[in-house]
Amino acid sequence: MEASYKFYLVLVFAMFFTKQALAAQHVVGGSQGWDESTDFSSWSSGQTFxxxxxLVFKYTALHSVVELGSDSAxxxxxxGSATDSMNGGNSVVKLNKAGTRYFACGTLGHCDQGMKVTIKTVSAADASSAPGSSSSSTPNSTSAASAFHFATSFILLIASMSGFLFII
Known part of the structure; x- marks a missing residue:
């Protein structure tokens, strides 16, 4: 009975860490970050969200991040019609549902100069056919793979400590 309990505990850990490992962090603007010199349209077109x-926005105190509620805005x-506003230089936004989200810099004039980005989020089922979905297209796939390997190692460690690692 106790062995069955340990097996299910390991299985729950495996499912949790695998889901976490498959999520990616996208640094908005890539190595340039959230800055007015970045071409956000080109950057986002090569990504699959x-x-x-x-989304991780990295920026200086000169900037901020506002989320806009519509394509028109x-x-x-x-x-002025922002639905959310962030500052502090390192803002993280979780993409919790499929759809389009709009972000801009809240500093006067920066949005008009192109410091804005549209993020189109797809469901996991639709992601395999989305642009930028191949494993070599973005550096984010490397971080997701690293996280997956870490999670797998962690699960194997727990399994071996629980006596469930069978040598084949």
Whole structure:
């Protein structure tokens, strides 16, 4: 009976860490970060954003991040209608559902100068056919693979400590 309990505990850990390992963190703007010199349209077109992934905005005190609620607000840089506002230089946004989200810099004039990005999030089922979904397309796939290997190692460690690692 106790062996069965340990097996299910390991299985729960495996499912939790595998789900976490498959989520990616996307540093908005890549190595340039959230800055007015970045071409966000080009950057985002090469990415696949999946439900569960995170956007990481890295920026200086000169900038901020505002989320806009509509395509119209985005196109017109209507930062006064922001649904959320973040500052502090390192903001993380979880992509918790499929759909389109709009972000811009809240500093006066920066959005008009192109410091804005549209993020189209797809469900995990749709991600395999999305642009940028191949494993060599983004550096994020490397971090997801590293996280997956870490999770797998952790699960094997727990399994071996529990006596469930069978040598084949």
């Amino acid at each position: 999946k439900v569960g992934d995170q 985005y196109k017109n840089c209507d930062i």
